[in-house]
Every structure is written in structure tokens, then in C-alpha cells.
Amino acid sequence: MDPMNLLKKGQIAKGAEAIIYRGTFLQDPIAIKHRLPKAYRHPDIDNRIRLHRLRSEAKVMTSARKIGVSVPCLMGIDIQNHILILESLEGKILFEKMDSLPTEKLQPIFLKIGRQIGLLHSNDIIHGDLTVFNVLIQLEEKPSLIDFGLGKISNEVEAKADDILTFYSTLKAIEPASKILFSTFLEGYLGVYPEGKNTYEQMKKIQSRARYIAREDRLE
Ligand SMILES: Nc1ncnc2c1ncn2[C@@H]1O[C@H](COP(=O)(O)OP(=O)(O)O)[C@@H](O)[C@H]1O
Ligand SMILES: [Mg+2]
Incomplete structure (x- = not known):
């Protein structure tokens, strides 16, 4: 019998790519992340993509943890079955949290998120998919x-700018006070990573490039 089945007690969440199950390991709660195949991709390509993301996720989150960024502890990896075993964190994803708190209560949280991303980027670690769904707020x-899974190790300013632009874009889509919250985020970011001003400059360049393309595309 597949020992993984013993652990699959209950589904916590279904993300865009994976199903997360809850389990226990030596009495500690764990999260089992199983990357599902995508039927629209050719099976060989699908396998390669899932394998690449599994390896990246394991490598990048381990590097992040080593430098003191708060990420779940990686407890195991099953390459054959596309499964990661992670420490399970208690809390709410940022998206949900934003629903329940006013701006002034959210600001200290955004300052801390900025510091975490500043620490990540000052060590040349890129998150790769920094949405409000991929930040979890604990006690x-x-x-x-x-x-x-889309993370990498890179010193490219473009990759860092993509991270903070993704964060700002998802924020803007759901939150009227996005400008205030993003500037609080930046305060934390630049506080631990002063060279991050280049990231911010690059982010603005990407934004104006996108605006320019949007104008070009506009129909008369
Ligand atoms: N270590 C964890 N502890 C607790 N919940 C988690 C953990 N990892 C993921 N989750 C939950 O599962 C959801 C999807 O996980 P995620 O890693 O973002 O997968 P996907 O690539 O499918 O988006 C998250 O939004 C969160 O609610
Ligand atoms: Mg996700």
C-alpha cells in the first residue's frame, strides 16, 4: 500500500496547481503538496514542468529558510509522485486577511511582508509568484x-521587479487602499534592502512599458 495514502487525511486547499492535504508527522501537523497533472499538456512536457517546479520549490524555499525568511520547513520530497511534505502553518492567506481588517491594521503586516521580501531579494532569491494568495499570515x-515553484536564485533586477510588480498588481485588483499599503510594503523592503530602489525603478519601467503597449493596442 502506498504509505502516502495514510497521510492524506483531509484536503486543506486546492490551489492553481496542487492539492494540499493535511497530515501528521511525529504529532506535528504537516501539509502534503501534490502537484497534479494538467490534462491539456503533453504528458512528457507536463512531467518535466512539474518536476522542474517541484525541484525549484524545494531548493528555493530551503535557501530562503537558511537566511531567516519565514517559510514552512521542508520535511520531505517524493520526486516520483510530485509530492512535497511541508510543515503546516496555521493562519490565513493574505487575501482573506485583507477582507477582515481595516487599512491601519493591515499596514504593520505589509511592513513586515516588505522586510521579508527585502531579505529574500538582498540574498538574490526570487519568489516568482508573489501574489496575495501566496503570503500566509500566522498568529x-x-x-x-x-x-x-516558480522561484529561482538570480541577481537580475528584472526578476526582482517582477516580484514586486506581481505583488502590487494583485493588491491593486482587490484593494482600494492598495497605494498606501504598497508604499508601506516598500518602506519595509527598502529598510532591509537599500539597493531595492533599483528594483522599484525597474518596476516602474515595466509598468510604463505595459501602459505603452496597452495604448498601442487600443482600438479607435
Ligand atoms: N505549508 C502550508 N501550511 C498551511 N497551508 C498551506 C501550506 N502550503 C499551502 N497551504 C494552503 O494551500 C494553498 C495552495 O498552496 P500553494 O502552495 O499556493 O499551491 P498552488 O501552487 O496550487 O497555488 C495555499 O493558499 C494555502 O491555503
Ligand atoms: Mg499558490
């Missing part, structure tokens, strides 16, 4: 980062 408003 005492402590932010942790999850979902590193």
Missing part, C-alpha cells in the same frame, strides 16, 4: 511565504 500577524 501575531507574522507573514510567511509559500508556493516557491
Whole structure:
């Protein structure tokens, strides 16, 4: 019998790519992340993509944890079955949290998120999919980062700018106070990573490039 089946007690969540199950390991709660095949992709390509993301996620989250960024502890990896075994974190994803708190209560959280991303980027670690769905807020408003499957190690300013632009874009889509919250995020980011001003400059360049393309595309 597949020992993984014993652990699959209950589904926590279904993300865009994976199903997360709850389990226990030596009495500690764990999350089992199973990347599902995508039927629209050719099976060989699908396998390669899932394998690449599994390896990246394991590697990048381990590097992040080593430098003191709050991420779940990686407890195991099953390459054959596309499964990661992670420490399970208690808390709410940022998206949900934003629904329940006013701007002034959210600001200290965004400052801390900025510091976490600043620490990540100052060590040349890229999250790769920094949406409001991939930040988990634990007890005492402590932010942790999850979902590193598109992450990489890189010193490119473009990759860092993509991270903060993704964060701003998802924020803007759901939150009227996105400008205030993003500037609080930046305050935390630049506080631990002063060279991050280049990231921010690059982010603005990408934004104006996107606006220019949008104008070009506009129909008369
Ligand atoms: N270590 C964890 N502890 C607790 N919940 C988790 C953990 N990892 C993921 N989750 C939950 O599962 C959801 C999807 O996980 P995620 O890693 O973002 O997968 P996907 O790539 O499918 O988006 C998250 O939004 C979160 O609610
Ligand atoms: Mg996710």
C-alpha cells in the first residue's frame, strides 16, 4: 500500500496547481503538496514542468529558510509522485486577511511582508509568484511565504521587479487602499534592502512599458 495514502487525511486547499492535504508527522501537523497533472499538456512536457517546479520549490524555499525568511520547513520530497511534505502553518492567506481588517491594521503586516521580501531579494532569491494568495499570515500577524515553484536564485533586477510588480498588481485588483499599503510594503523592503530602489525603478519601467503597449493596442 502506498504509505502516502495514510497521510492524506483531509484536503486543506486546492490551489492553481496542487492539492494540499493535511497530515501528521511525529504529532506535528504537516501539509502534503501534490502537484497534479494538467490534462491539456503533453504528458512528457507536463512531467518535466512539474518536476522542474517541484525541484525549484524545494531548493528555493530551503535557501530562503537558511537566511531567516519565514517559510514552512521542508520535511520531505517524493520526486516520483510530485509530492512535497511541508510543515503546516496555521493562519490565513493574505487575501482573506485583507477582507477582515481595516487599512491601519493591515499596514504593520505589509511592513513586515516588505522586510521579508527585502531579505529574500538582498540574498538574490526570487519568489516568482508573489501574489496575495501566496503570503500566509500566522498568529501575531507574522507573514510567511509559500508556493516557491516558480522561484529561482538570480541577481537580475528584472526578476526582482517582477516580484514586486506581481505583488502590487494583485493588491491593486482587490484593494482600494492598495497605494498606501504598497508604499508601506516598500518602506519595509527598502529598510532591509537599500539597493531595492533599483528594483522599484525597474518596476516602474515595466509598468510604463505595459501602459505603452496597452495604448498601442487600443482600438479607435
Ligand atoms: N505549508 C502550508 N501550511 C498551511 N497551508 C498551506 C501550506 N502550503 C499551502 N497551504 C494552503 O494551500 C494553498 C495552495 O498552496 P500553494 O502552495 O499556493 O499551491 P498552488 O501552487 O496550487 O497555488 C495555499 O493558499 C494555502 O491555503
Ligand atoms: Mg499558490
